[in-house]
Amino acid sequence: MGITFRNETFRNDFTFRNSPEHIRRFPFPFHEDSYMYAVNIEPHVVGPKGSVLENLIDVDEHYVAEMQDRALVLAEDPLRCQSLPHMTLAGWDLLELLMEQQALGYPEHFTLTRDGDRWRWINRPLGIDDTFTFGDVSTLPYGPMEYITRQSQGDFCILDQRDGNLWMDAGMVTTQADWSLDFDIGMNFFEWHAPVPLAHEKGIFVRALKFLTNIQQGKPARRLNWTMTINPRLDTSPENYHKWGPDRTTVTPENVGDKVHLRVELQSFWRLPRSNGIVFPIRCYLIKMDELVTQPKWARRLHRVIRDLPEELATYKGLKRYRATLVEWLSKLDDGSPTSPGFGPD
Amino acid sequence: MAAKSIISRPVYGTLSPQPGKHHLFVADAEGALAITDLAAKAPDGFFAGAHIIFIPGHDRKHVAALEALKPAQFYQGPSFASALPRLKHTLANAHMGLRLYLAGTEGLIGQAMQAALEAGIDHTSIQTEHRGSLARRVQCVHCKGITENVTTQPATCSHCGLLLLVRDHYSRRLAAFQGVCINAEDRSEIPPTEEIFR
Numbered sequence A: 001m002g003i004t005f006r007n008e009t010f011r012n013d014f015t016f017r018n019s020p021e022h023i024r025r026f027p028f029p030f031h032e033d034s035y036m037y038a039v040n041i042e043p044h045v046v047g048p049k050g051s052v053l054e055n056l057i058d059v060d061e062h063y064v065a066e067m068q069d070r071a072l073v074l075a076e077d078p079l080r081c082q083s084l085p086h087m088t089l090a091g092w093d094l095l096e097l098l099m100e101q102q103a104l105g106y107p108e109h110f111t112l113t114r115d116g117d118r119w120r121w122i123n124r125p126l127g128i129d130d131t132f133t134f135g136d137v138s139t140l141p142y143g144p145m146e147y148i149t150r151q152s153q154g155d156f157c158i159l160d161q162r163d164g165n166l167w168m169d170a171g172m173v174t175t176q177a178d179w180s181l182d183f184d185i186g187m188n189f190f191e192w193h194a195p196v197p198l199a200h201e202k203g204i205f206v207r208a209l210k211f212l213t214n215i216q217q218g219k220p221a222r223r224l225n226w227t228m229t230i231n232p233r234l235d236t237s238p239e240n241y242h243k244w245g246p247d248r249t250t251v252t253p254e255n256v257g258d259k260v261h262l263r264v265e266l267q268s269f270w271r272l273p274r275s276n277g278i279v280f281p282i283r284c285y286l287i288k289m290d291e292l293v294t295q296p297k298w299a300r301r302l303h304r305v306i307r308d309l310p311e312e313l314a315t316y317k318g319l320k321r322y323r324a325t326l327v328e329w330l331s332k333l334d335d336g337s338p339t340s341p342g343f344g345p346d
Numbered sequence B: 001m002a003a004k005s006i007i008s009r010p011v012y013g014t015l016s017p018q019p020g021k022h023h024l025f026v027a028d029a030e031g032a033l034a035i036t037d038l039a040a041k042a043p044d045g046f047f048a049g050a051h052i053i054f055i056p057g058h059d060r061k062h063v064a065a066l067e068a069l070k071p072a073q074f075y076q077g078p079s080f081a082s083a084l085p086r087l088k089h090t091l092a093n094a095h096m097g098l099r100l101y102l103a104g105t106e107g108l109i110g111q112a113m114q115a116a117l118e119a120g121i122d123h124t125s126i127q128t129e130h131r132g133s134l135a136r137r138v139q140c141v142h143c144k145g146i147t148e149n150v151t152t153q154p155a156t157c158s159h160c161g162l163l164l165l166v167r168d169h170y171s172r173r174l175a176a177f178q179g180v181c182i183n184a185e186d187r188s189e190i191p192p193t194e195e196i197f198r
Helices: A020-024 A063-076 A085-105 A144-149 A204-213 A241-249 A296-308 A311-316 A323-331 B031-041 B063-067 B080-092 B106-118
Strands: A081-083 A110-115 A118-123 A128-133 A155-162 A165-172 A221-230 A260-271 A278-288 B022-028 B050-055 B073-076 B098-104 B127-130 B136-140 B146-150 B163-171 B176-181
Touching: A081 A085, A081 A144, A085 A110, A085 A144, A085 A155, A085 A165, A085 A278, A144 A155, A144 A165, A165 A204, A221 A241, A241 B176, A296 A323, B022 B031, B022 B080, B022 B106, B031 B050, B031 B063, B031 B098, B050 B063, B050 B080, B063 B073, B080 B106, B098 B106, B106 B127, B106 B136, B136 B163, B146 B176
Parallel strands: B022 B050, B022 B098, B050 B073, B098 B127, B136 B176
Antiparallel strands: A081 A165, A110 A118, A118 A128, A155 A165, A155 A278, A221 A260, A260 A278, B136 B146, B163 B176
């Protein structure tokens, strides 16, 4: 039994929806009734069946539609996918990782067969059946990183490790929460995080870098991050901010449930075997308020988190214009009763 | 300079003579004064292995002071763009042990460093000293156009016309600060313009 892929859009008419099963598996990011930055990194190990952690690289009902949206973004702006010249080997590492993981988790949809360096990759949802030579870029229609990340949900950053730091030297970034790969490519870990408020002072990035530079092959790690997006729009890039920014002025008490989306990033970190780089997939999950509040615990908790969020964080996450409207709407679903510990719905 | 800064914003030092046989200087306008200050601390014969690329600006000040140092090679050009082929050629033909010194406006330092990075020189090995104007080189994140000599906050993109917040976030690769539309959410909000990068 395979996944039924939805035919939906992340722009214009915004037909994106989650099925009831996908609402229940949504990676709700708050384990308690408040939120502050923390180095919330844990081992990326397989989780419960039916959760987004059932496989280490998650493929869901939005796969085909997300890949179509990515193709549209790249046609408009090819600079969303860039790889500095020394990163090709890391691209092959990533291709191997994603093909192996997708074929392992979803054999009905993906098949990888290897005969030495001769590889055959079948991607049934996208109608792809390619045979190529591993390590020979002339045998693929794109570079290895671009080829496989046009077939994998989430953004991908490949970090080169040198001089005790990590360098953002390659990436496929089309579903970002307001940062520009084209601007940040070539920067080190501290530089590309420079605009994030509060976290530097708390020493978050020093500790996070120490952890990441010690990641071992076969022992990936993960963390969750979150923000909010108006309309289920994947491409909330700074490049197009002047196009999607006005959406933030359109939230009214009547349309909160449909327009406001919680956007959760499942970030994972993997050591790559040949290049010794780190790949950093940023998998984005969207859920509209109407869907989220079908789980009463999440509704109560989200109300408390958004209501009590420090002003600086609310501004950084772009919630300012509609925060009051959202809190008012959520407050009606919060009777003040306690919430159970942990992320999951009751 | 902005009161509160961030980690990606470049930090400049004070030029000092480095050990080595070959010394390449790139400077504009008052950057010349950083070189003459360095000369006061330099050992005898230091400038016999020096090459100075200087963009004096329209008042053409400081040329005589630099020539008086008797560098092995001296060039003055009308703009950074006109000096760039010479700089690239020098970097491409450089031997091990070349030391690079950049002094003057942020735009000059940034663009010369960009050329050095492309030639494979590590940015931490480059000496820099900021002198003169704080005007910024800004890349519009929307149209990718570069606007030179930005002195105001916000600033208008000289290409697409959007009103940009000039951030402290800086890319060495692009040699530019990032400009992001300041009123993207509601174009009718027009904040007052202040001249803060003089």
